[in-house]
Amino acid sequence: MSEGLVNQRLMALFAAALALLNFPLLALWDHDARIAGLPLFPLALFLLWALLIAVLAWVVERGPRTGGG
Amino acid sequence: MSASGSMLPAPLVIGVSFAYLLLLFAVAYWGDRRARQGRSVIGNAWVYALSMAVYCTAWTYFGSVGRAASSGVWFLPIYLGPMLAMILAWLVVRKMIRIARAYRITSIADFIASRYGKSPALAGLVTLITIVGIVPYIALQLKGIASAYAVMTSPLGAVAAQPSQWWADSTLYVALALAGFTMVFGARHLDSTERHEGMVAAIAFESIVKLMAFLAVGVFVTYGLFNGLGDLFARADANPDIRRLLQFGQGQPFAYAQWLGLTLLAMLSVIFLPRQFQVMVVENVHESHLRRAVWVFPLYLLLINLFVLPIAIGGLLHFGPGQMNPEMFVLSLPLDQGLGALALLAFVGGLSAATGMVIAEAIAVSTMVCNDLVMPLLLRTRRFGARAAGDLTGLLLLIRRLAILAILLLGYLYFHLAGEAYALVSIGLISFAAVAQFAPALLGGMYWKGGTRRGALAGLGLGFAFWAYTLMLPSLAKSGWLADAFLQQGLFGMAWLRPEAFLGLQGLDNLTHSLFWSLLVNTAAYVGVSLWRVPSAAETSQALLFVDVFRRTGDAHPVFWQGRAQVPALQDLVARFLGGDRAARLFDTYAREQGVGAVDRLVADARLVQFVETQLAGAIGSASARVMVASAVEEESLDLDDVMRILDEASQLRAYSQALEEKSQSLERATAELRQANEQLKSLDRLKDDFMSSVTHELRTPLTSIRALSEMMRDDDSMETAQRQQFLDIIVTEAERLSRLVNQVLDMAKIEAGHADWHNSMVDMRELLEQAAGSMGELMRERGIALTLDLPERVAPLQADPDRITQVVLNLLSNAAKYAPHGDGRVHLCLRETADGVTVQVQDNGPGIPPEQQERVFEKFRQVSGDEHYRPGGTGLGLPISRQIVEHFGGRLWLRSEPGQGACFGFTLPRTPAPPAT
Numbered sequence: 004m005s006e007g008l009v010n011q012r013l014m015a016l017f018a019a020a021l022a023l024l025n026f027p028l029l030a031l032w033d034h035d036a037r038i039a040g041l042p043l044f045p046l047a048l049f050l051l052w053a054l055l056i057a058v059l060a061w062v063v064e065r066g067p068r069t070g071g072g
Numbered sequence: 073m074s075a076s077g078s079m080l081p082a083p084l085v086i087g088v089s090f091a092y093l094l095l096l097f098a099v100a101y102w103g104d105r106r107a108r109q110g111r112s113v114i115g116n117a118w119v120y121a122l123s124m125a126v127y128c129t130a131w132t133y134f135g136s137v138g139r140a141a142s143s144g145v146w147f148l149p150i151y152l153g154p155m156l157a158m159i160l161a162w163l164v165v166r167k168m169i170r171i172a173r174a175y176r177i178t179s180i181a182d183f184i185a186s187r188y189g190k191s192p193a194l195a196g197l198v199t200l201i202t203i204v205g206i207v208p209y210i211a212l213q214l215k216g217i218a219s220a221y222a223v224m225t226s227p228l229g230a231v232a233a234q235p236s237q238w239w240a241d242s243t244l245y246v247a248l249a250l251a252g253f254t255m256v257f258g259a260r261h262l263d264s265t266e267r268h269e270g271m272v273a274a275i276a277f278e279s280i281v282k283l284m285a286f287l288a289v290g291v292f293v294t295y296g297l298f299n300g301l302g303d304l305f306a307r308a309d310a311n312p313d314i315r316r317l318l319q320f321g322q323g324q325p326f327a328y329a330q331w332l333g334l335t336l337l338a339m340l341s342v343i344f345l346p347r348q349f350q351v352m353v354v355e356n357v358h359e360s361h362l363r364r365a366v367w368v369f370p371l372y373l374l375l376i377n378l379f380v381l382p383i384a385i386g387g388l389l390h391f392g393p394g395q396m397n398p399e400m401f402v403l404s405l406p407l408d409q410g411l412g413a414l415a416l417l418a419f420v421g422g423l424s425a426a427t428g429m430v431i432a433e434a435i436a437v438s439t440m441v442c443n444d445l446v447m448p449l450l451l452r453t454r455r456f457g458a459r460a461a462g463d464l465t466g467l468l469l470l471i472r473r474l475a476i477l478a479i480l481l482l483g484y485l486y487f488h489l490a491g492e493a494y495a496l497v498s499i500g501l502i503s504f505a506a507v508a509q510f511a512p513a514l515l516g517g518m519y520w521k522g523g524t525r526r527g528a529l530a531g532l533g534l535g536f537a538f539w540a541y542t543l544m545l546p547s548l549a550k551s552g553w554l555a556d557a558f559l560q561q562g563l564f565g566m567a568w569l570r571p572e573a574f575l576g577l578q579g580l581d582n583l584t585h586s587l588f589w590s591l592l593v594n595t596a597a598y599v600g601v602s603l604w605r606v607p608s609a610a611e612t613s614q615a616l617l618f619v620d621v622f623r624r625t626g627d628a629h630p631v632f633w634q635g636r637a638q639v640p641a642l643q644d645l646v647a648r649f650l651g652g653d654r655a656a657r658l659f660d661t662y663a664r665e666q667g668v669g670a671v672d673r674l675v676a677d678a679r680l681v682q683f684v685e686t687q688l689a690g691a692i693g694s695a696s697a698r699v700m701v702a703s704a705v706e707e708e709s710l711d712l713d714d715v716m717r718i719l720d721e722a723s724q725l726r727a728y729s730q731a732l733e734e735k736s737q738s739l740e741r742a743t744a745e746l747r748q749a750n751e752q753l754k755s756l757d758r759l760k761d762d763f764m765s766s767v768t769h770e771l772r773t774p775l776t777s778i779r780a781l782s783e784m785m786r787d788d789d790s791m792e793t794a795q796r797q798q799f800l801d802i803i804v805t806e807a808e809r810l811s812r813l814v815n816q817v818l819d820m821a822k823i824e825a826g827h828a829d830w831h832n833s834m835v836d837m838r839e840l841l842e843q844a845a846g847s848m849g850e851l852m853r854e855r856g857i858a859l860t861l862d863l864p865e866r867v868a869p870l871q872a873d874p875d876r877i878t879q880v881v882l883n884l885l886s887n888a889a890k891y892a893p894h895g896d897g898r899v900h901l902c903l904r905e906t907a908d909g910v911t912v913q914v915q916d917n918g919p920g921i922p923p924e925q926q927e928r929v930f931e932k933f934r935q936v937s938g939d940e941h942y943r944p945g946g947t948g949l950g951l952p953i954s955r956q957i958v959e960h961f962g963g964r965l966w967l968r969s970e971p972g973q974g975a976c977f978g979f980t981l982p983r984t985p986a987p988p989a990t
Contacts, residue, residue, distance in 0.1 A: 010162075010163055013163060014163075017160050026331070033320040037305065040301065042319075044320055045144075045145050045318060048145060048152075052155060052370070053374060056370050059158065063162055064363060
């Protein structure tokens with residue numbers, strides 16, 4: 004069931020994304036700090052976002068393909 | 073700065089706008105033309121992903137910067153929500169695409185209505201919610217364009233003068249121009265799949281334009297106006313008011329709940345907004361495109377949001393807080409620097425964002441209005457009703473065009489009434505909250521078979537009512553168009569009914585508050601009422617089709633219909649809504665697919681009725697299609713038992729076809745096995761024939777010579793005695809050979825049949841080989857062949873039949889004697905003891921046997937052919953018999969030879985013989 008594996012990965016990724024982008028994990032970044040001159044909180048949000056996109060792309064494009072259709 | 077240098081002449085801005093719209097039209101025209109030629113430009117995952125970016129409207133383009141300037145990162149949840157939605161899109165949206173394609177569903181209203189038994193009431197309610205919810209959103213786009221135009225053409229910082237007369241308001245003309253444009257794009261001809269390739273191509277093009285324009289402004293602000301991001305943020309840190317924006321909390325209570333609320337709201341909206349449903353589900357060319365789009369679309373959102381914060385902060389730093397409308401920073405910053413061209417590019421980008429949304433949304437909503445609101449009402453009237461005749465395709469197009477115009481005018485009206493009081497983002501969020509009401513009925517309908525029409529009606533109705541009461545009415549009241557007493561004191565003066573603090577729930581912002589209450593009552597009513605009663609037959613059948621769409625494909629697809637129908641009546645019905653030619657073509661194709669050839673030989677069965685209904689559903693919506701089909705045929709109403717029976721039959725059919733397939737596979741396997749066995753038998757038969765002919769051939773040769781010599785002696789009395797003696801010798805030799813041959817054939821047959829007698833005893837191989845060498849020694853010496861022996865001192869005795877083993881050794885030795893060159897031949901006999909037995913080898917110095925013949929020497933009657941050393945003395949049975957004997961004792965007879973190096977035959981014998989294989 005290769006299709007099942009992709010589905011499970013997507014659901015796990017969804018749960019991870021929901022957790023990463025909400026309280027309390029999001030509060031970890033809420034400091035008035037600068038990383039290389041960039042404000043930490045917006046930077047963390049954009050980096051998390053980019054990471055999620057990369058993982059999603061990997062799951063759907065590289066994951067096992069379904070036969071046919 | 074001089075005011076005159078920071079504005080552009082109005083004719084230039086208008087001219088560029090129209091030139092851009094013409095370009096857009098050219099792109100759409102090209103897309104349509106390519107589609108007609110069958111070379112679709114949108115059949116591509118990248119174009120599909122770009123068309124999804126119609127999500128980014130004037131709200132994103134102008135409003136996000138405004139939002140960021142007032143509350144920092146709080147513009148982001150609207151784009152993180154789609155990220156979450158896209159993670160699950162491969163599961164959820166793909167299912168929607170599959171369902172929509174299978175049942176020709178062309179709008180979200182149709183989707184929901186179709187799921188709950190093709191209910192016209194539900195379709196109408198969803199359409200109403202959509203219109204009410206989406207009008208503010210259209211207004212937002214108009215406001216965006218109007219404000220942008222004002223900023224471009226007025227002195228910087230000046231308040232645009234309000235036109236005194238309604239007909240002098242440029243926004244009205246923008247709305248009318250967009251309506252005209254949308255009609256040309258989206259309602260030029262009728263298509264039963266509601267696909268608009270040209271529109272999608274134009275939307276994808278607009279997505280590129282708005283992204284490029286926004287990025288250009290972002291790069292200009294960050295690296296032109298400031299010295300990069302570091303400089304920008306360093307200067308922001310100096311200002312406590314701006315520094316505050318870079319943090320999460322902006323002083324609001326329940327901030328994280330609000331964050332989650334916004335994220336979830338955007339997550340639902342990106343799927344349920346009519347235009348998103350249109351481009352994502354209806355316009356989807358191939359399911360697999362979703363694979364790419366699910367990550368490209370969030371990436372697009374990330375890119376377009378990258379410079380929102382820098383532009384907002386840059387604008388605040390540059391102009392000073394409160395001096396300019398932050399929503400227009402994208403335009404005012406380039407204008408202030410005297411960069412007219414960049415400002416114009418940014419304006420075109422904003423125009424792209426707004427027009428793209430308006431076009432896609434208006435097309436989607438007009439389809440809904442026509443199919444799910446107007447048609448059901450019209451078809452009830454006597455003039456257009458079921459019994460009336462006449463082609464309605466023109467009417468359908470007219471309704472759609474009028475609907476587009478009406479939607480845009482409603483948007484204009486809302487903009488005029490309430491638009492000025494609200495920020496772009498707030499208007500947009502009102503619309504988002506409205507379409508989020510579709511979530512329980514739609515998602516529930518896709519995954520839960522128990523949802524019913526009443527449940528969906530109750531959930532949608534209550535959710536919508538709460539949305540209107542807690543969000544829509546307050547927005548109107550705050551704009552001054554309603555008395556706002558009910559806002560402060562609650563309806564009828566009852567404090568617990570206050571719209572923004574329902575039941576006294578306080579602390580949440582009004583959007584999260586409204587979202588919480590409306591989705592709560594919506595879901596509760598949907599589930600509660602659904603569980604109240606058993607679903608009807610129509611609901612159950614549709615639920616099965618929707619929920620199990622991935623499991624039902626092909627012929628085992630159940631058709632929930634029974635009754636009587638006539639083919640001509642059905643064809644006339646299709647012709648009314650799709651045109652006569654189209655109808656004829658559809659029926660021809662269908663007849664060919666069914667394998668009957670001609671339309672007049674079609675049987676009007678349930679499958680044909682379903683085909684007709686699906687075709688009609690594409691043109692007029694599933695609810696109307698149901699009514700029309702019901703009027704054209706004699707239906708028998710289905711009850712729940714019928715649905716279950718039909719489902720049973722379908723699954724039985726599927727089970728039968730599976731069983732049939734399995735059976736045919738096993739039959740195929742059996743056939744293959746039988747064929748193989750037959751081949752084997754045939755080859756054995758051929759072998760037997762060959763054997764027989766070889767044996768007779770071998771028998772005939774000596775017989776012929778015996779007979780010939782005997783006849784000569786009989787006929788010639790005067791033959792000399794010496795001659796006679798020589799003939800007699802030959803006759804005796806040949807007779808011996810004959811009897812040897814006959815004995816060997818018998819021997820062979822006995823061994824093969826397992827009837828041979830074996831007299832096993834303990835054998836000393838050394839002794840046995842010495843005896844055999846002794847008996848062959850004389851013959852060898854006569855032929856001038858040296859026989860050497862290489863035997864160990866003693867070997868352990870083994871269990872075997874000594875006569876048979878001697879037979880094997882003699883056979884190998886005589887073979888070697890036969891092939892070794894006479895005169896200087898050498899034969900070497902060697903015995904070795906191994907771990908589990910003995911090995912005997914006979915090596916000669918003859919010509920050797922070529923590799924390709926090595927296996928053949930063990931076949932019966934085979935002597936190495938084409939070989940000058942061929943001796944007629946052999947019978948061709950010696951080696952096969954030897955091999956049989958050795959194998960009988962569990963050993964192995966082999967040959968190792970290279971041409972020119974002589975041949976080495978050898979065999980192994982185990983110490984204890986293997987149990988004889990019979």
